[in-house]
Amino acid sequence: MKAQGGWRLPKLPGLVFAACLALATSASAGALTRADVEAAIRAAGPGHGVNLAGQSLAGVDLSGLDLAGANLAHANLYNVKLDDANLTGANLSGSRMDLAWLMRTNLTRANLSGVEMHGPITAPGMDDVPKDAPILAGANFSGAVIIARFNGDAEGANFSHANLGAELRNQSMGILHSDLNNANLRHANFSDANLAYASLRFADLTGANLRGAKLHWADLSGADLTGADLTDADFTDATLTGAILKDVKGLRTAIGLKR
Numbered sequence: 001m002k003a004q005g006g007w008r009l010p011k012l013p014g015l016v017f018a019a020c021l022a023l024a025t026s027a028s029a030g031a032l033t034r035a036d037v038e039a040a041i042r043a044a045g046p047g048h049g050v051n052l053a054g055q056s057l058a059g060v061d062l063s064g065l066d067l068a069g070a071n072l073a074h075a076n077l078y079n080v081k082l083d084d085a086n087l088t089g090a091n092l093s094g095s096r097m098d099l100a101w102l103m104r105t106n107l108t109r110a111n112l113s114g115v116e117m118h119g120p121i122t123a124p125g126m127d128d129v130p131k132d133a134p135i136l137a138g139a140n141f142s143g144a145v146i147i148a149r150f151n152g153d154a155e156g157a158n159f160s161h162a163n164l165g166a167e168l169r170n171q172s173m174g175i176l177h178s179d180l181n182n183a184n185l186r187h188a189n190f191s192d193a194n195l196a197y198a199s200l201r202f203a204d205l206t207g208a209n210l211r212g213a214k215l216h217w218a219d220l221s222g223a224d225l226t227g228a229d230l231t232d233a234d235f236t237d238a239t240l241t242g243a244i245l246k247d248v249k250g251l252r253t254a255i256g257l258k259r
Contacts, residue, residue: 031055031056031057031058031059031060031076032052032055032056032057032060033060034060034061034062034065037050037052037057037060037062037065038065040052041065041066041067047069048069049067049068049069049070049071049089049090049091050067050070050071051070051071052070052071052072052075053071053072053073053074053075053091054073054074054075055072055075055076056075056076057072057075057076057077057080058076058077058078058079058080059078059079059080060080060081061081062080062081062082062085063081063082063083063084063085063101064083064084064085065085065086066085066086067085067086067087067090068086068087068088068089068090069088069089069090070087070090070091071090071091072087072090072091072092072095073091073092073093073094073095074093074094074095075092075095075096076095076096077092077095077096077097077100078096078097078098078099078100079098079099079100079101080097080100080101081100081101082100082101082102082105083101083102083103083104083105084103084104084105085105085106086106087105087106087107087110088106088107088108088109088110089108089109089110090107090110090111091110091111092110092111092112092115093111093112093113093114093115094113094114094115095112095115095116096115096116097112097115097116097117097120098116098117098118098119098120099118099119099120099121100117100120100121101120101121102120102121102122102134103121103122103123103124103132103133103134104131104132104133104134104135105134105135106134106135107134107135107136107139108135108136108137108138108139109137109138109139109140110136110139110140111139111140112139112140112141112144113140113141113142113143113144114142114143114144115141115144115145115146116144116145117144117145117146117147117148118145118146118147118148118167118176119147119148120134120148120149122134122148122149122150122151122152123149123151128149128151128179128181128182129151130151130152130153130182133150133151133152133153133183134150134152135152135153136150136152136153136154136157137153137154137155137156137157138155138156138157139154139157139158140157140158141157141158141159141162142158142159142160142161142162143160143161143162144159144162144163145162145163146162146163146164146178147164147166147167147176147177147178148164148178148179149178149179149180150178150179150180150183151179151180151181151182151183152183152184153183153184154180154183154184154185154188155184155185155186155187155188156186156187156188157185157188157189158188158189159188159189159190159193160189160190160191160192160193160209161191161192161193162190162193162194163193163194164178164180164193164194164195164198165177165178165194165195165196165197165198165214166178166196166197166198166217177197177198177199178195178198178199179198179199180198180199180200180203181199181200181201181202181203182201182202182203183200183203183204184203184204185200185203185204185205185208186204186205186206186207186208187206187207187208187209188205188208188209189208189209190208190209190210190213191209191210191211191212191213192211192212192213193213193214194213194214195213195214195215195218196214196215196216196217196218197216197217197218198215198218198219199218199219200218200219200220200223201219201220201221201222201223202221202222202223202224203220203223203224204223204224205220205223205224205225205228206224206225206226206227206228207226207227207228208225208228208229209228209229210225210228210229210230210231210233211229211230211231211232211233211250212231212232212233213233213234214233214234215233215234215235215236215238216234216235216236216237216238217236217237217238218235218238218239219238219239220238220239220240220243221239221240221241221242221243222241222242222243223240223243223244224243224244225243225244225245225246225248226244226245226246226247226248227246227247227248227249228248228249229248229249229250230248230249230250230251230253230254230257231249231250231253231254232250232253232254232255233250233254233255233257234254234255234256235254235255235256235257236255236256237256238256238257240257
């Protein structure tokens with residue numbers, strides 16, 4: 001069975017499914033409501049980011065809300081609906097964002113360092129739809145753990161030390177991997193990031209920092225790496241068919257790069 005985002009999800013036995021359902025139910029227990037959040041926004045006043053740090057918003061529909069500058073550090077955002085929400089400059093560091101709905105969510109310059117984000121919904125179906133992708137320009141994902149499909153604007157985003165690598169424990173049922181196909185990753189920072197098995201087909205990585213990145217089995221077919229820094233990056237078994245490597249830096253120190 002293919003899930004949204006292009007990765008495969010296993011068919012779960014009844015007991016496992018029941019356990020997951022119980023986990024989702026407990027995650028939603030005690031969560032704030034949309035009305036609670038709207039009241040908090042009004043109380044904070046215009047131009048003042050609402051403070052929701054550490055709160056549980058699991059499963060809550062916050063779509064379309066203006067949460068610019070909000071403090072959501074270490075919040076439980078499991079399966080939260082943030083479609084069309086404005087989180088420009090928001091602090092979501094250390095939050096749990098598994099299965100969050102992020103279609104057209106504005107996360108420009110948001111702090112998402114250390115987040116856990118597995119399987120967010122970023123498109124209405126199986127195809128890449130850039131207009132529905134979240135806006136991640138200048139966002140900080142340093143140290144985050146991510147399995148996601150990001151096919152939109154992430155120019156200048158910071159993924160340093162982030163883990164976007166495949167979930168190999170489920171490889172017998174299909175490898176779960178991050179999909180950044182066709183994404184705008186110009187000048188993004190992937191230094192020391194894990195991108196094993198990630199798909200970056202036709203991604204724009206112009207001027208990107210890939211120093212020390214792990215790209216084992218990654219697919220960079222057709223990607224534009226013009227001016228990128230590849231110093232000590234590990235391309236073992238990666239696919240670079242048709243990739244543009246003009247004016248790249250650190251080419252001599254890149255590992256496993258077939259050239």
